[in-house]
Amino acid sequence: MNKISHQQILEGSRAIALTIKNIAPAVVSAYPITPQTHIVEDLAKMKADGQAGFEYVRAESEFAAASIVLGASATGVRVYSATSSQGLLLMAEVVYNISGMRLPVVMTDANRTISSPINIWNDHSDVMSIRDAGWIQLFTANHQEAVNAHILAYKLAEKLQLPVMVNVDGFILTHSYEPVIIPEVGKIKEFLPAYQPEDGTYLNPNNPVTLGAFFTPAHYMETRAALHEDLISALETIKKEYRLFKKIFKDETDLAAMPFAGDVFSDGLIVYYGPKRPETILVALGSLNGTILETIKGLKNIGLLKIKVYRPFPAASVNNILRRAKNIAVIEKAINFGQAGPLYSDIKAGLNADEAKNLNIRNYIVGLGGRDVTKKMILKIIKDSGRRESAVKFVGSDEN
Amino acid sequence: MIKNYYTNKFLAPGHNACAGCGQLSAAQAVMRGLNKDVIIANATGCLEVTTTAYPQSAWGLPWIHSLFENAASVASGILAALKQKGDTKTKVVVQAGDGGTFDIGLGLISGLWERGENILYICYDTEAYSNTGIQASGSTPYGASTTTTPEGAASIGSTQRKKDMLAIALAHGLKYVAQTTAGFPDDITSKVKKALGVSGPSYIQILCPCMPGWKINNDQAVAMGKLAVQTALYPLLEYIDGWLAASSVKEGFQAHPAGEYLKSQGRFKHLKDSDIADIDGLAQENIKKYKI
Numbered sequence: 001m002n003k004i005s006h007q008q009i010l011e012g013s014r015a016i017a018l019t020i021k022n023i024a025p026a027v028v029s030a031y032p033i034t035p036q037t038h039i040v041e042d043l044a045k046m047k048a049d050g051q052a053g054f055e056y057v058r059a060e061s062e063f064a065a066a067s068i069v070l071g072a073s074a075t076g077v078r079v080y081s082a083t084s085s086q087g088l089l090l091m092a093e094v095v096y097n098i099s100g101m102r103l104p105v106v107m108t109d110a111n112r113t114i115s116s117p118i119n120i121w122n123d124h125s126d127v128m129s130i131r132d133a134g135w136i137q138l139f140t141a142n143h144q145e146a147v148n149a150h151i152l153a154y155k156l157a158e159k160l161q162l163p164v165m166v167n168v169d170g171f172i173l174t175h176s177y178e179p180v181i182i183p184e185v186g187k188i189k190e191f192l193p194a195y196q197p198e199d200g201t202y203l204n205p206n207n208p209v210t211l212g213a214f215f216t217p218a219h220y221m222e223t224r225a226a227l228h229e230d231l232i233s234a235l236e237t238i239k240k241e242y243r244l245f246k247k248i249f250k251d252e253t254d255l256a257a258m259p260f261a262g263d264v265f266s267d268g269l270i271v272y273y274g275p276k277r278p279e280t281i282l283v284a285l286g287s288l289n290g291t292i293l294e295t296i297k298g299l300k301n302i303g304l305l306k307i308k309v310y311r312p313f314p315a316a317s318v319n320n321i322l323r324r325a326k327n328i329a330v331i332e333k334a335i336n337f338g339q340a341g342p343l344y345s346d347i348k349a350g351l352n353a354d355e356a357k358n359l360n361i362r363n364y365i366v367g368l369g370g371r372d373v374t375k376k377m378i379l380k381i382i383k384d385s386g387r388r389e390s391a392v393k394f395v396g397s398d399e400n
Numbered sequence: 401m402i403k404n405y406y407t408n409k410f411l412a413p414g415h416n417a418c419a420g421c422g423q424l425s426a427a428q429a430v431m432r433g434l435n436k437d438v439i440i441a442n443a444t445g446c447l448e449v450t451t452t453a454y455p456q457s458a459w460g461l462p463w464i465h466s467l468f469e470n471a472a473s474v475a476s477g478i479l480a481a482l483k484q485k486g487d488t489k490t491k492v493v494v495q496a497g498d499g500g501t502f503d504i505g506l507g508l509i510s511g512l513w514e515r516g517e518n519i520l521y522i523c524y525d526t527e528a529y530s531n532t533g534i535q536a537s538g539s540t541p542y543g544a545s546t547t548t549t550p551e552g553a554a555s556i557g558s559t560q561r562k563k564d565m566l567a568i569a570l571a572h573g574l575k576y577v578a579q580t581t582a583g584f585p586d587d588i589t590s591k592v593k594k595a596l597g598v599s600g601p602s603y604i605q606i607l608c609p610c611m612p613g614w615k616i617n618n619d620q621a622v623a624m625g626k627l628a629v630q631t632a633l634y635p636l637l638e639y640i641d642g643w644l645a646a647s648s649v650k651e652g653f654q655a656h657p658a659g660e661y662l663k664s665q666g667r668f669k670h671l672k673d674s675d676i677a678d679i680d681g682l683a684q685e686n687i688k689k690y691k692i
Contacts, residue, residue: 026484027477055480059473060511067470067508071441071477074464077484079477097466203462203478205437205490210457212465219454 006181006251012143012173013038015180016082016108019147021052022185023154023192025106026077029057029068033087034120035170036110040082054080062087066094066107073103074211076202078154078195081105084170085112085126092130095163099134099227101212104157104195105164106150111286111333112170113369121370122170123333124285128342134227136164136234137311139285143178144256145308148249151183155192155241160234167310169287171370181252191248231312235269238309242268258293258306265321269314272321274303280327280385281305283318285343288331288366288373295378302382307343315350322351327360329385331378333367340392341365360386365394374398410434415458417450420618422582422609422625423524424450427495429585430522430606433592436461437490439482441475443500444468446531446610447524469505471496472512475519491596494521499529501605502538502563513572513601520595521603523565526610534613538563541633542682543675544667546613551670561682569603570642576602577639582609583625587636594638607634615666624664630656632683635690647692658683 010018017039020028028047030040046052055072059065062083069079083091088109098105113123131137136156140146146168153164168174200207215223246253257264258273265272273293274281279301282292289306296302305321307314322328330344339345344363348356364381367373376398384393410431417424423446440463442448448465451458466474475494482490494512496505501523512519528546529535536546541562545551549558569577576598578591588606595602609616609624616624628634629648632655638646658680662668671679 027480029477029480053484055484057476057480058515060514061507063470064473064476064508064511067466067473068477068480070466070470071464071474072481073477074474075439075478075481075485077481093467094470101466203439203464205439205462208436208460208462210452210459210463213452213454213457214449214465215454 007179007255008182009177010143010180011038011175011177012146012168013175014042015143015147015182016150016168017042017046018182019150020080021046022183022188023151024078024185025054025080027055027057027069027072027079028081029059029065030081030083031059031062031065031087033062033084035112035122035174036082036084036087036108038174039108039110062091063094066091066098069105070094070098070101070103073105074101074203076197076204078158079105080107082108082110084110085114088126089114089129095130095135096133098163100223102161102227103163104161106153106157107163107165108150109165109167110170110174111167119369122172123368123370124167125334125368127165127167128334128336131311131342134162134231135311136160136162136231136238136309137167138164139167139308139310140173141258141287141289141306142256143173143180144252146173147180147182148245148252148256151188151192151249152241152245156234156238158195159241160230160237162230162234167286172287179255181255183249183252187248191245235309235312235314239268258290260293261297267317269307269309269317270321271306271308272303273306275301276324278303278325280329280382281322281325282378282382283307283328283330283343283347285310285332288333291373291375292331292378295375299382313346313350318347318350319355322347322359323355325359327362327385329362329364329381331364331366331381333365335365335368335392360388362389363392365392366396368396371396410460411451412458412460415451416453417446418611418618420611420621421446422621423447423497423526425585425621426524426582426588426606426608429588430592433589433596434461434493439478439490439492440464441466441471441478441492441494443471443494443496443505444531445497445500446526447495447497449531468500470508471500472505472509472521476512476515476517479517479519492519494519496521496523497530498523498525498527498537498539502565510572513569513574516600518599519601520592521601522592523603523605524608525605526608526613528610528613530610530613539565543671543679545670546667556675557667557670565603565605566637566639570639572601573642574603575600575641578604579635579637580604581607581625581628581634581636583622583627583629584636591638613667616664620664624661627656627661627664631658631661632686632690633658633661633679635686637690644690644692647690649687649690650692653687655683655687
């Protein structure tokens with residue numbers, strides 16, 4: 001079959017919407033916020049044209065939208081929502097509620113920065129504010145990765161009873177056009193069976209149960225330990241499901257792969273591009289990886305570690321790669337004010353004492369509020385990464 | 401998730417509410433108006449906290465508690481799921497206190513009503529945030545002492561008028577809007593049954609005397625619920641299709657003096673005769689407004 005004929009040139013948002021349509025959730029609710037708007041508008045149009053059968057519940061705020069999908073999920077059906085930035089913060093209470101109640105909600109975060117000052121463009125500060133809320137966090141670097149990640153997300157959510165957030169860089173991925181393959185309904189069903197929660201775990205007059213009970217100190221702690229442990233053990237499940245995904249969606253996996261002449265190692269949680277013994281490894285989340293990979297092509301001794309699964313944090317996978325190098329440059333689009341970049345902090349926390357001592361780990365903050373990240377900036381970072389320095393460095397321009 | 405063993409009781413005894421709680425007795429009256437094909441979305445508050453202390457639950461109906469302000473939205477989600485499942489029989493009912501209704505949840509309720517969904521919203525009105533220690537809410541009446549509107553040498557208690565949620569419900573075009581009190585349990589039950597038969601959103605507000613909040617004895621809930629109606633401070637009302645169809649302020653109604661009600665409750669005992677006269681004036685306004 002001609003591979004090219006499956007591909008369409010689509011806006012990122014449209015690709016996501018079409019994928020969701022084919023996944024066929026029962027209930028969709030979202031509140032518009034730039035740059036997520038095209039996704040929810042596309043879904044509304046699909047419904048209006050009779051192309052999709054989901055309930056499209058118009059919410060009057062993100063708080064309501066998240067609560068609506070929570071209620072629907074608690075009634076035992078597949079749901080979808082999407083948001084960005086301020087919307088994610090507004091629904092933060094519900095985000096924690098959803099994971100605490102172990103509901104398999106899947107939500108797209110079209111990553112956008114947070115005000116004040118107000119700014120509608122891309123960085124990762126929105127998701128970083130709730131990264132520890134107990135959701136699986138997937139990051140995507142291109143349109144096909146975004147498409148694939150949503151299908152994987154539902155499989156993981158429904159298998160693990162954990163909500164999953166799919167991070168898609170706002171504007172960079174949502175509003176740009178790339179060739180994508182939208183997987184067919186039949187193929188999706190092969191990987192993702194119909195959602196059928198266990199009897200007694202959802203709202204049903206034929207088997208009445210109480211959801212969202214009141215837990216005193218005598219009972220609360222164990223449920224939180226369980227959520228944490230389930231997230232950690234999810235790492236193995238994610239690897240396994242990714243292997244299965246690759247088998248079923250071969251063309252989609254190939255199209256998502258970032259072209260690279262050298263060695264590529266992938267385990268479903270991370271992807272490493274580069275030599276086996278590099279001098280320096282750059283680490284990044286999301287579409288930034290595309291820019292970095294372009295920059296390091298042809299450079300010797302430089303590798304790139306793309307982290308696809310951010311929560312649960314894949315410490316073992318990350319460390320296996322990082323220990324090959326001398327210098328690590330964590331390049332990220334968020335800052336934990338008063339401390340350091342969140343990805344940098346997670347990486348350091350994941351290393352054991354010896355590894356942390358031997359590596360020169362640097363933290364570079366780029367692209368905040370949609371500031372363009374250029375190849376020149378990456379080269380500047382590479383040049384600087386050999387120096388031992390603990391302070392966070394903001395790199396916002398090509399000049400020094 | 402807890403399996404309720406009292407499968408023949410929608411709200412089992414043995415929960416942790418105060419002895420004589422007006423809200424819980426009103427809730428039992430509500431239960432008598434329901435059937436097994438109901439799913440409840442409950443806001444944070446006394447009703448939720450006292451009935452679901454894990455590992456026990458008093459609920460014999462499918463029941464969910466999410467947050468303080470979003471029971472209305474959760475209900476919309478439940479209804480959407482039922483629709484997709486082809487279930488047109490199961491009703492969705494929201495239960496919330498005045499805190500979750502008049503204040504923090506108001507925007508989300510407006511969204512629910514704007515969507516016109518077939519959901520019954522019941523507000524258990526204790527006229528304060530009872531569960532957190534009796535702070536003032538948008539429902540706290542003029543002159544009431546609460547912990548955030550305390551009476552004192554320089555204060556009469558709350559200086560705000562009670563927010564008119566019935567008017568807000570009517571402004572959203574709700575076809576069934578009703579008001580009742582824990583003093584009239586049969587009225588509660590019949591209103592619930594009526595609301596369930598209406599298509600579209602409905603709203604029932606129930607005055608629930610609260611022992612610690614109103615500073616009354618635990619055998620006073622029904623008496624205070626009756627007196628609230630008899631003084632016209634909280635009449636029994638029923639709006640159908642936007643028009644006042646039934647009211648306790650009817651032909652021959654003679655209001656008890658407000659003082660009889662106010663002097664029976666610790667939250668009003670600081671009021672001077674002039675304050676009581678002002679509140680009599682509010683009762684007169686109600687009589688004019690709700691006369692049928």
